[in-house]
Amino acid sequence: MHWYIDVLKKYTVFSGRARRKEFWMFFLFSTIISIFLAVIDEFMGWQFEMDGESLGFLSTLYYLAVIVPYLAVIF
Numbered sequence: 047m048h049w050y051i052d053v054l055k056k057y058t059v060f061s062g063r064a065r066r067k068e069f070w071m072f073f074l075f076s077t078i079i080s081i082f083l084a085v086i087d088e089f090m091g092w093q094f095e096m097d098g099e100s101l102g103f104l105s106t107l108y109y110l111a112v113i114v115p116y117l118a119v120i121f
Contacts, residue, residue, distance in 0.1 A: 050075040057115035064119045072119050076112060083108050 049071035053064070064072075087093050087102025094101055 047075065053115050053119050054112075057118050060118055060121060069119055072116075076116070079108060080105060 049068045053068065053072045083104040084102055087104050092103040094103070
């Protein structure tokens with residue numbers, strides 16, 4: 047779990063490289079959190095349609111919150 051937190055702490059650091067384990071653990075935890083939030087969105091009925099896709103409110107907020115850390119860890 048500390049790999050996920052480390053990526054979030056260094057979200058503006060675009061210099062250097064992330065180790066493979068750091069990237070994959072961030073990706074794993076991010077995927078698990080996304081699935082969990084999608085289930086909550088579905089259960090609570092907080093989904094909306096946009097261009098034929100169903101988007102959840104909590105999932106969308108999470109994606110917007112981790113887009114910069116995700117870009118920092120892949121570049």
